[in-house]
Amino acid sequence: MREEELPVASSLVVLSNVHVGDGYWHVRIRAEEDQLLAKPGQFFHLKCPTGASGPSYLRRPMSVYAINRELGFIEFLYKVTGVGTQGLASLQPWDELDIFGPLGVGFELPAGSGRSLIVARGVGLATMGPLVGGLVRNGNSVLAICSFRRPEAEVGLVPFELAGVEVHRVYDSDGSSDVSGLGRLIDDLSRVQPFASVYTCGSARLARLLSGLACLSGVPSQIAVEQRMACGLGMCHACVVPVCTPVASTEAAGDTGISETKKAGVQTKRVCCEGPVFGLDEIVGCWP
Amino acid sequence: MLAVSNRDPGLSIQDGPEGETKDRDGLLATACGGLELRSPIMPASGTFSHEMDQVLDVAKLGALVLKTTTFGPRAGNPVPRVSETSDGMLNSIGLPGGGFEHFSESTLPKYLHYGSPVVVSISAETVVQFGQMAQALTLPGVAAIEVNVSCPNIEADGKAFAMSKSATASVVAEVRASTNLPIWVKLTPNTGELVDIALASQNSGADAVVIANTILAMGIDAPTQKPTLGNVMGGLSGPAIKPIILRMVYQCASKLEIDVIGCGGIQSGVDVAEYLLAGAAAVQVGTVSFVDPTALVRIEDELVDFCRSQHHSSVRELVGALEIPGHSINTAVNQMDVAP
Numbered sequence: 001m002r003e004e005e006l007p008v009a010s011s012l013v014v015l016s017n018v019h020v021g022d023g024y025w026h027v028r029i030r031a032e033e034d035q036l037l038a039k040p041g042q043f044f045h046l047k048c049p050t051g052a053s054g055p056s057y058l059r060r061p062m063s064v065y066a067i068n069r070e071l072g073f074i075e076f077l078y079k080v081t082g083v084g085t086q087g088l089a090s091l092q093p094w095d096e097l098d099i100f101g102p103l104g105v106g107f108e109l110p111a112g113s114g115r116s117l118i119v120a121r122g123v124g125l126a127t128m129g130p131l132v133g134g135l136v137r138n139g140n141s142v143l144a145i146c147s148f149r150r151p152e153a154e155v156g157l158v159p160f161e162l163a164g165v166e167v168h169r170v171y172d173s174d175g176s177s178d179v180s181g182l183g184r185l186i187d188d189l190s191r192v193q194p195f196a197s198v199y200t201c202g203s204a205r206l207a208r209l210l211s212g213l214a215c216l217s218g219v220p221s222q223i224a225v226e227q228r229m230a231c232g233l234g235m236c237h238a239c240v241v242p243v244c245t246p247v248a249s250t251e252a253a254g255d256t257g258i259s260e261t262k263k264a265g266v267q268t269k270r271v272c273c274e275g276p277v278f279g280l281d282e283i284v285g286c287w288p
Numbered sequence: 289m290l291a292v293s294n295r296d297p298g299l300s301i302q303d304g305p306e307g308e309t310k311d312r313d314g315l316l317a318t319a320c321g322g323l324e325l326r327s328p329i330m331p332a333s334g335t336f337s338h339e340m341d342q343v344l345d346v347a348k349l350g351a352l353v354l355k356t357t358t359f360g361p362r363a364g365n366p367v368p369r370v371s372e373t374s375d376g377m378l379n380s381i382g383l384p385g386g387g388f389e390h391f392s393e394s395t396l397p398k399y400l401h402y403g404s405p406v407v408v409s410i411s412a413e414t415v416v417q418f419g420q421m422a423q424a425l426t427l428p429g430v431a432a433i434e435v436n437v438s439c440p441n442i443e444a445d446g447k448a449f450a451m452s453k454s455a456t457a458s459v460v461a462e463v464r465a466s467t468n469l470p471i472w473v474k475l476t477p478n479t480g481e482l483v484d485i486a487l488a489s490q491n492s493g494a495d496a497v498v499i500a501n502t503i504l505a506m507g508i509d510a511p512t513q514k515p516t517l518g519n520v521m522g523g524l525s526g527p528a529i530k531p532i533i534l535r536m537v538y539q540c541a542s543k544l545e546i547d548v549i550g551c552g553g554i555q556s557g558v559d560v561a562e563y564l565l566a567g568a569a570a571v572q573v574g575t576v577s578f579v580d581p582t583a584l585v586r587i588e589d590e591l592v593d594f595c596r597s598q599h600h601s602s603v604r605e606l607v608g609a610l611e612i613p614g615h616s617i618n619t620a621v622n623q624m625d626v627a628p
Binding site for chain 2: 059232233
């Protein structure tokens, strides 16, 4: 059984909805008390209004970008890519938006005062907003590597700035987002002080890099994944991802490296209720 | 089974909360396919699981129709497994699961404590497997077996059982011989012989037919030149299909002695009333629950409101009560066989 609050579907007032550049929009919504208890990495299922390209029938899963419990609002950062997000972009202040949640299993936050590494790219940064705040509140120090196509495409950095954490920005446009360079950077950084936890979202390339780095071997690592979704509750089995489950025997499992998890065989898990956050090796270990 | 309308505008609804609850229970109570149901509204197979109890009182559903379990374990189909259409959705999930033995040990027990009748949905690749599953799943707490014959028959080059009168009859007869539980047969709408296949189900021992499964369809994403589903083709569901399935329910109900359960695109309580008027004894509600997670409760409330506004004291008064000006229903149905 879930320990957190039960999801609620409700029509809520839009406080603001603004274009923040490069096709990204930021919407702030008045939320109900239970919904404000959403944990980092959890998502809401949004019933998008009719936009320029017409109505959308299904809801759209959207990870929480920010929560303000004192002022009672919740924020989403989204990129306009299709019918549903075009509908979201049409929202005006005082319009109502039907949101359902919080849903899914979020990030596990370490209690200690270790050093956490966040590596995210593009719209994946939207998922990391509540996480970075949560990590800092728990007493962790955070180092973030944020990857973008070019400096003009920077988005989702406000929670990192508010939390006062160290951010390395890397870009495709100057080659600094190249994985081999990033691998060396993470290796150098971990020599200064080893990382106690790793979080990633938004790039398969970066996830694969993190999973394979020797300096992060054995460090608890989590990834938030996306999948096309219908019900959001685990009923329809649409949003599955292949996962490699560690073998049951601790002796056979050894460490949780990729080579070990691969031996355990592949199954699928539902992103909506068993995710969207999974162990990094559980996901990457299945990739060809 | 079309009943004569006994609508009586003079029936009054009692006042007071206690009276209202009693009236509501009496209004909704019905019988269908060998079961007494608290309400004619139940979830459709594949669109319901115990996770729904996070948002509504599962014990109040007319019945709990579980996701189809298969003979052996199945991984399911490649993603994307769903895609959106203008007024509904396509799905090709592929019946993932651990097989019926895993189902009876691990899944079924999660549904037995709610108190609503539990309907187990089964699918198999051969007639014999259907029988073995029906026998093994005739367990305490299981109220009925829904036979999903829309899956490929490996003994007929993968053609779905429900596309053929004889294949459907063979499956239903085998299941009938293997269980004493009521049998509901969920048919496919992807045939021109639906009424004959429904009759074959009845004649082989079915207690009800569920009309219908999804309509075979596909979607293409033009910019990427790719199908929208990993499995290329899938089933269309949602409000887009309601007029088609409503017509099929009407055609089947006029010819069958057993109950028809309507299933296709229901979004509201009035939609339920339409299915009942077309001759359905009960309905299954599916896709709308993905959009509106508490839809089953809302739809029941709306059905109660509709019945009260129309001065019906029981949903049973609606069943088959369609009035066609200038026609008897049988005349109208017979005309359906004539090309327009």
